[in-house]
Amino acid sequence: MSAQESTFGPLGPExxxxxxxxxxxxxxxxxxxAQRNAGLAVGDAVRxxxxxxxxxxxxxxxxxxxxxxxxxxxxxxxxWIADNAAHDLAYRWFCGSKMCGTCAVRMNGREVxxxxxxxxxxxxxxxxxxxxxxxxxxxDRAPFDEKVAALEPWIERPxxxxxxxxxxxxxxxxxxxKALDCIGCMCCYSACPVIGxxxxxxxxxxxxxxxxxxxxLDPRNDPAKVARSLARTGIFNCVSCYKCEEVCPxxxxxxxxxxxxxxxxxxxxxxxxxxxxRALRTIVAGRGRVDPGALILxxxxxxxxxxxxxxxxxxxxxxxxxxxxxxQRTTPASGAARRVLGREEEP
Amino acid sequence: xxxxxxxxxxxxxxCAELNEATHQVAARLGLELVQLETATCTGARELRAIDPIxxxxxxxxxxxxxxxxxxxxxxxxxxxxxxxxxxxAAFVDEPHLADEVNARLAEEGLRYGGRTRISHFLxxxxxxxxxxxxxxxxxxxxxxxxxxxxxxxxxxxxxLRYGFVDxxxxxxxxxxxxxxxxxxxxxxxxxECCGFHTAAHDERIAIKLTGQHIKSAKANGAATMLxxxxxxHTVLDGFQREIERDMGERLDMPVLHLPQLVGLALGLAxxxxxxxxxxxxxxxxxxxxxx
Numbered sequence: 109m110s111a112q113e114s115t116f117g118p119l120g121p122e123x124x125x126x127x128x129x130x131x132x133x134x135x136x137x138x139x140x141x142a143q144r145n146a147g148l149a150v151g152d153a154v155r156x157x158x159x160x161x162x163x164x165x166x167x168x169x170x171x172x173x174x175x176x177x178x179x180x181x182x183x184x185x186x187x188w189i190a191d192n193a194a195h196d197l198a199y200r201w202f203c204g205s206k207m208c209g210t211c212a213v214r215m216n217g218r219e220v221x222x223x224x225x226x227x228x229x230x231x232x233x234x235x236x237x238x239x240x241x242x243x244x245x246x247x248d249r250a251p252f253d254e255k256v257a258a259l260e261p262w263i264e265r266p267x268x269x270x271x272x273x274x275x276x277x278x279x280x281x282x283x284x285x286k287a288l289d290c291i292g293c294m295c296c297y298s299a300c301p302v303i304g305x306x307x308x309x310x311x312x313x314x315x316x317x318x319x320x321x322x323x324x325l326d327p328r329n330d331p332a333k334v335a336r337s338l339a340r341t342g343i344f345n346c347v348s349c350y351k352c353e354e355v356c357p358x359x360x361x362x363x364x365x366x367x368x369x370x371x372x373x374x375x376x377x378x379x380x381x382x383x384x385x386r387a388l389r390t391i392v393a394g395r396g397r398v399d400p401g402a403l404i405l406x407x408x409x410x411x412x413x414x415x416x417x418x419x420x421x422x423x424x425x426x427x428x429x430x431x432x433x434x435x436q437r438t439t440p441a442s443g444a445a446r447r448v449l450g451r452e453e454e455p
Numbered sequence: 456x457x458x459x460x461x462x463x464x465x466x467x468x469x470c471a472e473l474n475e476a477t478h479q480v481a482a483r484l485g486l487e488l489v490q491l492e493t494a495t496c497t498g499a500r501e502l503r504a505i506d507p508i509x510x511x512x513x514x515x516x517x518x519x520x521x522x523x524x525x526x527x528x529x530x531x532x533x534x535x536x537x538x539x540x541x542x543x544a545a546f547v548d549e550p551h552l553a554d555e556v557n558a559r560l561a562e563e564g565l566r567y568g569g570r571t572r573i574s575h576f577l578x579x580x581x582x583x584x585x586x587x588x589x590x591x592x593x594x595x596x597x598x599x600x601x602x603x604x605x606x607x608x609x610x611x612x613x614x615l616r617y618g619f620v621d622x623x624x625x626x627x628x629x630x631x632x633x634x635x636x637x638x639x640x641x642x643x644x645x646x647e648c649c650g651f652h653t654a655a656h657d658e659r660i661a662i663k664l665t666g667q668h669i670k671s672a673k674a675n676g677a678a679t680m681l682x683x684x685x686x687x688h689t690v691l692d693g694f695q696r697e698i699e700r701d702m703g704e705r706l707d708m709p710v711l712h713l714p715q716l717v718g719l720a721l722g723l724a725x726x727x728x729x730x731x732x733x734x735x736x737x738x739x740x741x742x743x744x745x746x
Contacts, residue, residue: 116626116629116630116633116639116641122585122586122587122588123581123582123584123585123586123587123588124581124582124585125582126572126574126582127582128581128582129577129578129580129581129582129627130575130578130610130617130627131617131618131619131625132581132625132626132627132630133619133624133625133626133627134618134619134624136624136626137624137626139619139620139621139624140620141620144620217623218621301647301648301650301664302653302660305660305663305664308659308660308663309657309659309660344653344656345653345657345660346653347648347650347651347652347653347660347664348500348608348609348652349608349612349647349648350608350609350612350613351608351612351648353612353613353614353615354612354613354614354619354621354622361613361615363613364541364613364615367504368503368504371504371505372504372505372507375504375505382505383656384501384653384655384656385501385502385504385505386505387655388498388499388501388502388655389501389502389505389506389509392495392496392498392502392513396493396495396496397464397467397468397495397496398464398465398468398496398499399464399468400464400465400468400469400655401468403655404655407655407656408656415697418696418697421696421734422693422734425732425733425734426471426732427469427693427732427734428469429468440492440493441492441493441494441495441496443493444493444495444516444563445495445496445513447559447562447563448495448509448512448513448516448559449506449509449513
């Protein structure tokens with residue numbers, strides 16, 4: 109078969125080796141760091157479109173051509189523009205070495221640190237989302253700071269300090285230690301789709317949760333204090349999309365090593381928050397599988413029937429089966445689930 | 456080619472049409488599927504947060520069941536796939552956890568040795584069937600069908616599992632759609648989140664997020680959406696009327712499960728693939744294809 113061009117690139121090898129299909133597009137769309145860095149030669153023109161905002165919030169895209177130099181970063185392009193083409197361009201940076209977390213922007217729809225991202229031949233640079241823009245690429249971090257402060261991200265000891273050295277194992281600190289890698293750049297906060305929905309929910313968002321995780325996942329912290337903080341996070345409104353993990357320049361596994369361990373703490377310390385996971389666990393422990401009808405009934409009660417036309421449509425298409433939900437409470441997997449998960453936690 | 460088959464809970468309930476279509480298509484492709492009758496839920500997103508040991512045991516148990524059959528494991532749900540991949544990785548990385556899980560499995564005479572290969576149906580098409588063979592099997596090229604691929608999250612993120620710098624670079628669904636004769640379209644929702652995992656306690660997130668994705672697919676000319684995940688399907692298809700009410704406009708966007716699209720190209724009738732079981736009518740697709 110000849111290679112066939114399309115929007116999504118030429119077709120690759122006919123049959124892929126085991127494990128290759130799950131990353132199809134990585135090579136073809138220059139998704140590796142090495143390929144991205146090799147995309148430009150010294151002296152090439154880098155086209156930079158910058159979304160510029162004024163104080164009134166009006167925005168326009170301005171386009172610049174920047175001569176590429178060796179190892180050029182997004183920050184170098186911004187510096188070149190500020191020096192040579194737009195002296196009034198507003199952007200933040202300080203350390204230039206992935207430490208201070210001030211230079212995050214969106215490049216071609218993806219959150220990056222300007223100081224740590226290689227330029228691309230054609231870049232659209234925008235300010236982070238989900239925070240108010242002050243001017244051009246500078247956002248106001250105050251809403252984040254206020255959120256973090258409200259979560260009381262510190263340690264309160266329930267017992268007297270036992271003295272040095274304090275017994276503390278790697279295992280006990282393994283999640284807090286990941287959270288402590290955070291540089292506070294707000295990339296994850298900008299990428300989070302739930303935060304993007306504004307005040308629809310009480311979800312605190314990934315960055316504030318990572319800040320909280322630094323102390324709430326520390327075993328020395330007072331459980332009562334941690335419970336108080338967790339109760340303000342809306343953490344069970346995280347949709348587990350992993351967008352935060354994808355953009356984190358510090359490579360923190362935000363979902364699996366911060367949000368999930370915090371959910372576990374919430375389940376233990378503020379049980380009322382964890383109704384959904386507990387209901388699911390109870391159903392799986394009993395039936396071996398999830399019966400969606402049973403889950404909805406447990407979480408919403410007969411309030412679930414409020415939209416009667418929807419219930420009828422679901423019935424008509426065979427999407428729900430009330431008889432199975434109410435009468436067939438075991439499956440061939442029930443025994444195994446009960447053995448593994450123990451008896452149901454609640455009636 | 457023989458696989459231990461793990462449909463997951465959704466394909467056995469809300470999305471039973473996915474299970475039926477998978478069996479029909481597998482038969483056409485020469486894939487023999489061995490159902491693991493006592494396989495449990497993988498714990499969705501909820502169990503992994505509140506009961507890590509229970510989560511790992513359930514998942515490793517599924518891998519052990521497949522290993523006992525001496526077969527690789529085929530999944531058809533994104534979240535199940537990631538749960539199994541994550542549990543497998545933890546089993547390899549954390550020997551203490553592996554011992555603990557195996558001690559629990561010993562109660563029913565099971566033991567996991569770390570040999571089960573996990574493959575989503577999408578990957579099976581590329582790695583076991585191959586695109587050349589699939590092209591030969593196409594008897595009804597889906598010419599004229601514009602498809603908006605909706606990956607969902609757990610088949611392309613996190614980077615730790617799949618390796619993408621930018622998960623939008625995944626092209627597996629579009630490439631496949633092209634082989635089947637379709638024209639894949641580009642749109643903003645391709646690798647975005649449907650919001651399923653909070654929908655049981657609050658549907659509003661799913662409704663708001665997914666509304667944007669369907670609207671973008673429609674604006675870019677899609678006749679249908681396509682997803683490899685029954686959980687995404689539940690929101691895209693099952694919540695579409697509520698999404699329309701929220702947006703105040705009609706969308707009428709059919710949403711196909713991956714095996715259904717493959718099945719149509721292989722000549723299977725829409726009724727056999729249970730397109731009639733969707734909440735959003737799929738007749739427009741059948742008409743377009745002249746079936």
